[in-house]
Amino acid sequence: MKRVLIADDELHICNLIKCLIDWEAYGLEVAGFAHDGETAFQMCQELLPSFLITDIRMPGLNGLELMKKIAETLPDIKVIIVTGYSQFPYALQAIKYHVIDYLLKPVQKNELEAALTKGLELIKKESGLLQADSANLVSAQKIKDNLLMCMIKNKNDMDNRRQIFDVYRDQFYSNDKERGWQLIQINFVFRSGEDIAFIQNFLKTKMKAIMTEGIGTNAIEIITTLLGNDFYCLINGNMDYLEEKKYENYIKDKLIILNETIQKVNFVIGVSNIYADYHKIYDCIAQFEKCVLHKVYKGKDRIIYFEKVPQPIYDTQFFLNDTFRKNFANALKNEDIRKISVLLEELSVVLYNYSKRTDGKTVLGIYDILVEEFYLTIFGYSQNDEVIESKKEILQQGRYFYSVSGLFHYLGEIIGSEIQSISKKKEEQSIKPVKLAQRYIEKHYMDDITLEEIAKEVGWTATYLSSSFKKNTGKSVVDYLTYIRVQHAKELLLDTERSIGEVADIVGFHDAKYFATRFKKITGVSPNEYRGLFS
Template identity: 30%
Template sequence: MEIGKFFHSNYVMGTENMEILKVVIADDEVRICQLIQALIDWDSLGMKVVGIAHNGEDACEMVQQTQPDILITDIRMPGCSGLELVKRVKELDSALEVIIISGYAHFEYAQQAISYGVGHYLLKPVNKGELTATLQKLQKKIGERKESELNHQELVNKAKRDDDHLRANLIDRLLDQPDMPVSQDTLTSIYHLKARQGVYQAFCVKVDYGRKIISGGRMDGTTGMAGEREISSTSSEVLMEKVREALERNLKNDSRELILLIRDDYCYGILNYPESEKESIRRSMKSSLTQMEIQKNMFQHVSFSMAVGAAYKEAERLADSMQEARKLIQERLVKGDGRVLDCMGKASEIQESELLKKYLREITHAVEISSIQNAAEAVEDLQDTVNKAKEIRGSEIFELVYAAADIFAASIRIPERTATVEEFRKQCDKCGKIEEIFSCLGDFQQKYIQEQAERYENDTIRPVRKAKEYIQNHFSDPLTLEEVSEMVGLSTAYFSALFKKTEGEGFAKYLINVRMEQAKLLLRESNLPVTEICRKVGYNDPKHFTHTFEKAAGVKPSTYRKLYG
């Protein structure tokens, strides 16, 4: 049997909140052992006799097996004397308390016992009061020692927690304050890193849970809903801890310093290692990711990706490495999950500004008429363009979707727009695939357009909404106030007043603005003659159309085409 430390934290709390102390009795006389066991009220002392031996060899083995706090032994026994027993067990555990009991009041025995660390020497016949008092002293001594050890361990643990907190704070600051100055001196003196010459490198692991996507339209014109797959906070914590364990298991031995921080579905890390270990570190990263993938057997639909910033010799470049890792992790959208991402894809040739202009026109119209279907089509146009791109970065896709959400939020006048869009960004950050992030945008639009439509349905401005929708679909016809009033079921006078109150402008001016905006669009994006555009936007008289357009746009139609076409 391997002999380890005897001292263990085997706490058994009694009614008086005392730890039960274990006692072994050793004497070659059975009667003496029985007497000692019977003399003492062990329960009241918070003690328990866990073993009795009648020779030194058995006693030594029993001490190893039961790991007692106190040994009571005769000084002379056959085979192995009490003194020899004390010597052997004290060598194994110096904290073991020993009471020597003997019929021999010889100074040399007492002196030798003291030299082995025995502080209590009793003569036979054993006196109950004297033994009880000795045991009480030992109980107090052991209690104070264990409390001191606990306090010391708590101080050690607190120091470690403080160091861990400092190191986690370093990653927090590198993430939130990318311009924060860093040097090898600050890493060692402030953050207590054991950083030495070599390279510094940051990385991050992203866990994605996927989204449920139902494609296609419904009979009511709405699109299918998507949603984040449900996973409890406890399951998420367990999974992220598995990520941490895999990283520590694979990277700790190859690096001088490894710091990890879990933030939401990310695990960020910092490494410092000799430059010669670069390839070994990369292999360890791949191995970590492979071990994480095993979790897919327990957590359905989960995926893992790792991004690695560049390795720099200068500690001052650590923030750069962290920002590179943050941007690279977005490449999982186009390169797929289960990879170690360390190379940025090529920038696309997509004209984001033109894409967003088109989206703005489409989403403005969708919001205007509260059409979930039209809004969904605007998202589909964006996604189709992205899918057809030969080269595009994951970060470009994220930024395109964020910008589109901001435009939509402004168009539909969402209260607390900044906070709402920021929450949308957090939802997008959970997406690991292109179709998921666009479904997230579709859900975002649908939620607020549906809320707007419900407000309109229950509002006095419902007739105005219906009128605007009718105008948007029939502006090329010779519309009149009377015709539209009749369509919404109101008198001309009441409808006219209601329209102006709701929109801030009269029916006629609103109709002109709709027609002029459509005329601008046709002038910019088609080669149709001005006379044909005139008819398409509801005018039969080209001169009247030109005059109206010039008043609205500041230039004639032909000039507008030259400037913006």
């Protein structure tokens, strides 16, 4: 018998776990209980159990510290977490210590049995005791999972589709008319965080177990794959069973509980029609796009059946009619952010009113068209790589929304932000020659510079520079030049050894009388008075 150690600070929890499982049927025996982390670690060193089932919150050495020490010193022990702590940071750390599973209290018998089975298979694999037949089954399952992935990736490539079907037919297909095919897709949307890769890895393992538990053995065959944020499960089973069994509700309930642990994931479950012909698998795949996109009407954490998604009576052209397009285009050209926001809000209301006569795919199609129109109006056809990537990101973000109003409110905010950014850049570009002119004046104020000379330096005509300079600085070019000369003259006047005429000449005034007049106009005092006050 392989040993199992149960660690929990409450004795009745230890007894409940012990009574939950027929340990002997799994070739296991409960070797003892521990009620704190230090005792658990000592017992692990003495008993060398195959499994440690532990809580996270314990006195002294807590569960996470215990797992760390075991991972470092006793890595052969398979650890299963059973805890009331429904916070994913704990689960995330547990994953880093290579635990077998993370189960929430009150633990379910089937969940614990699945975790023990997983651990026993891992022990056999590590000790080289896996039977050839078992290894072949695992290998065949992986091939099927990979085939499903290929089907999804190559859904639009007819040649590859045909080859994949041939492989599946020759190696795995059973022509049983009483059997059917159904595809379930779970679309996850991660809210934020740097631990998304860990969450995806956690979900990949957890989802397969949930699917197996929920669908049951009557389905005979379950093929799964994870692509990005989408988990796919292809079920091949008895037609009557598939039609009668509503296992998707079980999966939804499990996902809601799981989300209490992760707290960073929303989901939508898409359910295809059932087909007797395995060639219809691609029809199932095509149906999912409509199911997943329809979440803008149905909301998050929902089951969406393809058969219940409305067949759109009205297409994108109905909603984006000539009047709307004209108003939207004018608002873009005029950079009228408020008008754009109002138009998009009105559009979302119209789309809600037509929710029974259109679908989410149509809504996302409208969103895509408006994004394209915005970028075409603002940037034209010559869009650089940065603009193309920005547009691609905004189009992708649209797939994450669970409401029509949220989708178009986001679009309004993005367009407003982009317009403000573009306006700022335009303003910076328009004022850049003015700043160049200012720098040129400040560098050459003591010389006999002219408006024409400055304009040539910055690449503008004298007339346009004069107009823009006045608009942006509040002074004409000549007045600004005079102002700069006077500021430098102030510094020189503090030196009493220089005459007023010398100071005037140094700063670019070659007429002392004119210098005195301009100086008094700007400072309010004559050069002599200024010198008397500050020298």
